[in-house]
Amino acid sequence: MLVRRFAIYTLSGIFILSIFFILAYSPSVIAAPNLQKETPIPLLSISDDTCLECHGKPGPTYQLQNGDTLDLYINPNDHANSVHGKLGYACVQCHRDVGNYPHPPFIAKDRRDVSIQLNQTCQYCHSSQNELTKDSVHARALENGNSNAAICVDCHTAHTVKRLIDPQTQELLPEARLWIPQTCAKCHNEIYQKYQESVHGSALIGNGNPDVPTCIDCHGVHNIEDPTTAQFRLNSPQICAKCHTDPEIMDKYGISTQVLNTYVADFHGTSILLFEPKTPDAQENKPVCYDCHGVHDIKAVDDPEKGLQVKENILIRCQVCHPDANTNFPSAWLSHYIPSPTVYPVVYYINLFYKFFIPTVVGGMAVLVTLDFTTARRKKRKASKSTGLETAEVKPPTEESTVEETIVEEITVEEPTLEVTPTEETALDESNNYNERIKDISESQELSQDTDLESDYGNEEVPDGE
Amino acid sequence: MSNAKQSNELIEQLATTERSFIRFTLGQRWEHVIVIISFTILLFTGLPQKYRTTTWSQTILSTPERVEMIRQIHHIAAVVLIAEVIYHLGFALYLLFKRKLSGEMFPTWQDFKDAWQMIKYLLFLSKRKPAFGKYNFEQKFTYWFIFFGIGIMVITGLILWFPIFFTQFLPGGIIPAAKLAHSSEAIVAVIFIITWHVYHNHLERQNLSIFTGRLNEKEYRKFHPLEYQRITGEKPEPNEAGGR
Numbered sequence: 001m002l003v004r005r006f007a008i009y010t011l012s013g014i015f016i017l018s019i020f021f022i023l024a025y026s027p028s029v030i031a032a033p034n035l036q037k038e039t040p041i042p043l044l045s046i047s048d049d050t051c052l053e054c055h056g057k058p059g060p061t062y063q064l065q066n067g068d069t070l071d072l073y074i075n076p077n078d079h080a081n082s083v084h085g086k087l088g089y090a091c092v093q094c095h096r097d098v099g100n101y102p103h104p105p106f107i108a109k110d111r112r113d114v115s116i117q118l119n120q121t122c123q124y125c126h127s128s129q130n131e132l133t134k135d136s137v138h139a140r141a142l143e144n145g146n147s148n149a150a151i152c153v154d155c156h157t158a159h160t161v162k163r164l165i166d167p168q169t170q171e172l173l174p175e176a177r178l179w180i181p182q183t184c185a186k187c188h189n190e191i192y193q194k195y196q197e198s199v200h201g202s203a204l205i206g207n208g209n210p211d212v213p214t215c216i217d218c219h220g221v222h223n224i225e226d227p228t229t230a231q232f233r234l235n236s237p238q239i240c241a242k243c244h245t246d247p248e249i250m251d252k253y254g255i256s257t258q259v260l261n262t263y264v265a266d267f268h269g270t271s272i273l274l275f276e277p278k279t280p281d282a283q284e285n286k287p288v289c290y291d292c293h294g295v296h297d298i299k300a301v302d303d304p305e306k307g308l309q310v311k312e313n314i315l316i317r318c319q320v321c322h323p324d325a326n327t328n329f330p331s332a333w334l335s336h337y338i339p340s341p342t343v344y345p346v347v348y349y350i351n352l353f354y355k356f357f358i359p360t361v362v363g364g365m366a367v368l369v370t371l372d373f374t375t376a377r378r379k380k381r382k383a384s385k386s387t388g389l390e391t392a393e394v395k396p397p398t399e400e401s402t403v404e405e406t407i408v409e410e411i412t413v414e415e416p417t418l419e420v421t422p423t424e425e426t427a428l429d430e431s432n433n434y435n436e437r438i439k440d441i442s443e444s445q446e447l448s449q450d451t452d453l454e455s456d457y458g459n460e461e462v463p464d465g466e
Numbered sequence: 467m468s469n470a471k472q473s474n475e476l477i478e479q480l481a482t483t484e485r486s487f488i489r490f491t492l493g494q495r496w497e498h499v500i501v502i503i504s505f506t507i508l509l510f511t512g513l514p515q516k517y518r519t520t521t522w523s524q525t526i527l528s529t530p531e532r533v534e535m536i537r538q539i540h541h542i543a544a545v546v547l548i549a550e551v552i553y554h555l556g557f558a559l560y561l562l563f564k565r566k567l568s569g570e571m572f573p574t575w576q577d578f579k580d581a582w583q584m585i586k587y588l589l590f591l592s593k594r595k596p597a598f599g600k601y602n603f604e605q606k607f608t609y610w611f612i613f614f615g616i617g618i619m620v621i622t623g624l625i626l627w628f629p630i631f632f633t634q635f636l637p638g639g640i641i642p643a644a645k646l647a648h649s650s651e652a653i654v655a656v657i658f659i660i661t662w663h664v665y666h667n668h669l670e671r672q673n674l675s676i677f678t679g680r681l682n683e684k685e686y687r688k689f690h691p692l693e694y695q696r697i698t699g700e701k702p703e704p705n706e707a708g709g710r
Contacts, residue, residue, distance in 0.1 A: 266642070271533070274518055278528045324630050331638030332629060339642070346643045354650035361654055365662045371588035372670060 046100055051091045052076050054101065066110045074159055083163040094121045112147050118158070119151045126152075132222035148187070155183050177204065180214040194296040199303075201296075211249050217242075230283050234276045237263065240289045262336040263289075285321065292317045486682040487697060489600075489675045493557070498676050500550045507543035509656060511536045516649045544623055551620060570600040570693075573610065577603035600693040608663055615655045622648035 052074075054060050060072040079085040084094075095118075097104065108114040123130035133139050133152070141149035156162075164176040181201065185192035195201035195215075203209035218239050219225075225232055241260040243249050250257045263269035268286045275282040290298075292308065299306040308314045314330045322329065339347040490498075514523040514536065527533050561567040580596035580603045587595050596602075601609070625632045625644040632640065667673045675681040686694045 267645075270518055271530070274524065274527060274533075275530060278524060282530050284530050322630055326634055328633040328636065328638045329630065332633060332641035333638075334642050344639055344642065346639055347646055350643050350646050350650070354646075354654070358650065358654055358657070362657050362661070365658070368588075369661060369665050373665075375588055376670060 046090075046092050048079075048091050050100065051095075062106070064108050064110055064114070068111050070108070070111060070114055078159045082159060082161045084161055094118075096121060096124075115153055115158075116142075116147065116151060119153055122152045129222045135223040135225075136220075137224050137226045150187065154186070174208065174210055177210060177214050178208065180216055181205070184215045191296050198294070198296060198298045199300045200298060211243070211252065213243065229281070231281045233288055234272055234280055234282065234284060236288045236290060237269065237272060256336060258338060259336045262334060262338060266334055268333075287317070287321070291320075484683055486680040487686055487694075488679055489681040489686075490679045492679065495676060495679050497550055497554060500546065504543045504547040504550065505655075505659070508540060508547065509652070511540040511543065512649075512652055513656075515540070516652065541627065544620075544627075547616065548620055551616060568600075571606060571609055573603075573606050577606055597691045598689060598693075599696075600690055602689070604666060608666075611658060612655070612663075615651055615658070618647060618651045619655070622651070 055072055055074050056076045058071075058073045062070040062072055064070055079091075092098070108117060130152075138150045142151065162176070162179070164173060164179075165171065166173055181192055181195060181204070196205055200212040203212045204214065219227065237260060244255065245257050245260050247257050260269075264273050268288075271284060271286040272288055275284055292314065297306075299308075301308045304310075306313060308317075311327050311330050314333075315325065315327055318325045318329055318333075334344060334347070337343045339345070339351065341348055514526045515533075517523050518527055527536060558567060580598065583592065583594065583596040584603070586592040622644040625640060626648060629641050667676075673685075681690075683694075686697075
């Protein structure tokens with residue numbers, strides 16, 4: 001009895017304890033690891049002055065893994081004058097996990113790695129832009145190992161971030177438009193040189209013209225896509241069209257806004273636009289705007305040297321795909337003009353001709369066909385009402401007045417010398433002769449009043465009827 | 467005198483037997499079949515290209531490869547049609563040089579008079595229909611309309627197919643002009659064929675003589691009385707009726 005109670009207690013205890021151990025110490029399933037570091041809570045109790053005590057004076061440096069020295073000095077005016085400083089953002093709001101001195105250890109391979117690591121801080125306030133950059137060609141390059149690919153601080157800088165957007169209108173500030181090409185030029189200098197001389201770039205840099213595009217107008221700003229893809233190519237006419245179909249902008253410079261319409265109406269554009277909706281990444285070699293007009297070196301079309309109005313200049317572009325073309329060939333392209341009596345008059349007049357010809361043909365035929373049809377129907381109705389003559393069968397010759405009988409009779413009676421058989425004359429003359437004779441005959445004699453379907457054609461009189 | 471007797475005998479003969487006359491040669495019938503086939507193919511491959519911004523066209527022409535394919539088919543059918551045209555013209559020239567080219571298809575003043583007479587008849591202004599020879603004015607109109615229509619299509623089509631070649635010696639502006647003419651004339655041809663030609667040969671009455679090559683006596687007498695006269699006036703020889 002006692003042994004039994006003891007056994008029960010022991011076993012229950014073991015059971016309960018094993019449950020406990022199983023729950024407490026079972027290997028946990030590893031869920032998707034949380035890549036984002038836990039957001040450290042910034043210690044806002046650390047004021048900027050505290051940081052600047054050390055970092056506001058030249059001197060502090062930090063050794064990086066590869067032996068480089070990281071300069072830890074920051075000019076206090078830089079941050080104060082930046083947009084973040086003016087809005088009162090503290091150092092610790094970006095440098096979140098640094099805290100007060102002594103700082104936790106910071107490992108970086110090289111100077112670039114420092115930036116890349118610290119770049120992670122922007123997303124906490126600018127998450128939407130950060131999301132966009134993840135799709136960009138720069139982010140992909142970075143992932144693929146190119147550590148020099150642009151990150152936030154490369155364009156925006158770290159401590160001297162400038163205001164770029166007008167907070168009221170959400171539009172780019174005019175001075176920002178000038179900064180943009182200069183920023184991109186930090187890595188894409190060759191393109192910048194070309195852009196400077198282009199009609200767009202020289203207007204922007206020379207005159208501060210706000211109507212011309214900067215880099216981001218064509219390439220986007222945060223989700224910059226690879227401009228060498230087929231998708232970009234097929235979509236590129238829309239980029240140019242954004243400004244070049246807008247009369248508000250174009251009228252100032254006397255530039256036609258019909259450029260997209262005329263492009264689409266002709267060979268090249270139709271092909272490009274054809275595939276854009278269905279297969280946006282189709283490999284289509286028809287030219288888009290920049291194939292003829294250039295990419296970063298766009299010149300005005302009436303530029304005396306490089307302008308496309310010079311036949312030889314555009315011929316070079318044509319010959320890229322049509323190597324045997326000569327100087328006649330470029331005028332096959334309507335050059336964004338709509339044909340008019342003065343420009344491409346041949347095309348204009350052919351168009352005009354068919355505008356009349358087609359309705360005339362259609363209308364004329366419709367009239368004749370309708371008349372024919374209604375007459376035929378009336379005849380059929382009449383015939384079905386007539387006595388016994390329902391189908392056009394061959395009837396005994398004495399009762400019917402067929403054409404040839406009439407001819408034969410009349411001819412042999414009146415003019416025996418005329419022969420029924422054809423002579424050496426041509427068939428053409430014959431028909432003419434016979435027609436003449438028939439007319440004479442029909443006008444001179446009265447014919448039968450039968451509603452004879454068979455003798456419709458010829459010189460039968462059709463009875464007066466409805 | 468003897469003519470009257472002969473003719474009366476003929477009439478008697480006609481009253482009891484039903485003959486048919488050869489109206490089109492085998493060559494002509496084959497030509498027509500080839501024209502039908504190539505025309506239809508050209509139409510079905512050409513219209514999507516003309517109206518390539520419509521949805522129905524874009525379902526067909528959805529990728530660059532399909533555009534290439536439809537262009538190829540269009541070109542092949544065009545070559546067949548061009549071959550037929552060359553044969554047609556060549557044969558006509560051959561007959562011309564042998565002085566055997568019949569003038570029956572060429573328009574004459576009589577055709578204009580016939581047309582006018584027909585209009586008067588259809589508008590109830592006259593009780594008389596004109597008497598036609600082998601080809602009435604409507605048929606001649608059809609032939610020559612399509613003749614020049616196909617002519618325009620071939621010439622402009624070749625210009626579009628070989629733009630580099632033609633711009634070697636012609637100004638570049640003919641290319642857009644040719645494109646406009648080609649696509650517009652195609653529409654004209656389609657409308658013409660479907661309304662006029664198909665109406666007259668299938669809806670107004672079923673006229674299959676271009677396929678069978680023959681037209682029976684009754685219809686010959688009714689619709690082409692002058693030709694019938696010419697044929698049966700002498701000893702009826704089928705070859706003479708329309709042999710070419």
